Amino acid sequence: MDVYAEERQQAIGTLVGEQGRIAVAAVAEQFGVTTETVRRDLAVLERAGVLRRVHGGAVPAGALTLVETALADRNATRAEAKRKIAAAAAGMLPGPGGSVLLDGGSTTAALAELLPADRGLFVATNSVPIAARLATAHGITLHVLGGRVRGLTQCAVGESPVRALADLRADVAFLGTNGITPEHGLTTPDEAEASVKRAMVRSGQRVVVLADSSKLGREHLVRFAALDDVDAVVTDGDADPAVVDRLEDAGVEVVVA
Template sequence: MLAAERRDHLLETLRRDGKIVAKTAAAELGLSEDSIRRDLRELAAEGLCQRVYGGALPVSPALADYDGRRRVAVAGKQLVAAAAVRLIDPGSTVILDGGTTALAIASGLPADLRCTVITHSPTVAAALVEHPVAEVFVLGGRLFKHSAVASGAAAVEAAQQVSADVFFLGVTGIHPEAGLTTGDADEAAMKRALASRAAETYVLGSSEKVGAASPYRVIGFDAVAGVITDADPGSDVVRRLGEQVRVVEAGR
């Protein structure tokens, strides 16, 4: 089989099954697992898959830059944000992660909702400037421009000084096997620090992130209260997620 044919077969398997198992692909094509792993390395280098132990998963479209992500799954993010707002109790303290779904939460807070919002996102903070009663605390650090958030040692240290009732966590990949992942190691560390400071953590999971994976693990499903998603509840990946964590259906 030509290299181009192998590539097409692997990409079709990824599209159809939502994953590539190297051992299975090798048996189907009559090749060694080393050959399949080499093909997967090349596909990953082109951004066409995310390599994981034993094979590969779909790469998350949420790895695009901040401006690009603002145009991805806009309706789904609005549904997820609306469901998240319903989980915020009056008078509570909320940590909002960075990202476009968190920005939708900030924009969707009712004008009469008294709460305290802690965030390391300048864009989220700016969206709350005109909110009549919400108190806003901004955590500082090195600006990670890709996601428009503060990160690095200074930001993690600042995060360790706060406490909250709930944290709304943004990730780029949500997969029943790969877990909750994101595209930058420092950003993953900041998310872990924020999650450790809240009584409950909910994952913001618009459908394009569900079934996808990114390079860096954030936290385990056992550390979150639920995944808020607009993904099809009847899909296999959501069903498998539901076996590990509460799935909060957005817009249903």
């Protein structure tokens, strides 16, 4: 297909907005140009603020970030969607005597509020706010994964929680994420947080990710899990149907709350 450079670049900008991520090779094939031409187009579009180049392709300009949001700010964002996600995730809790890992975050904290008192659940968490909430909860055996606490997320990180998780095998691990894409999996801005999340993924017999729709199609600096590591993603009704379809195509169960 013979398309002038400006028209092709406009079309590429539209594609990345619709798909969330594009691959250089696929775009080159679609437009009948070389991969070098596509890379030049992407450079032009990046300078214009349309997209951000990543390995092998590009994502929308706002989809890749190194900046974390403080827990207090996240608690105030999309609160109703997070409550709905937590309610749907509560249906995935194990039965009586079951064990649960709870990652830190505002959506997992909403799930902690819904833990039943009549199942005798064992709950392990590295989140100080979640631990404080569950410390006096009836019917819950609480195990706190200690370590250095990051003020930004109020979660324990470092070797201590990672080492402790290596000895645990929980029925279900409920994790939050800063970003999730079909191509790159689950990501977060901080390596220390990522290390604990990886350990939780390894320790859960079933891994359920709680991610409001703003996290879908976003990438952050550090990957902590591939989609193959995840059994289910619970999101809200504003999730991009195209991203949901691609997650399901990758074998992930997607529950829209």
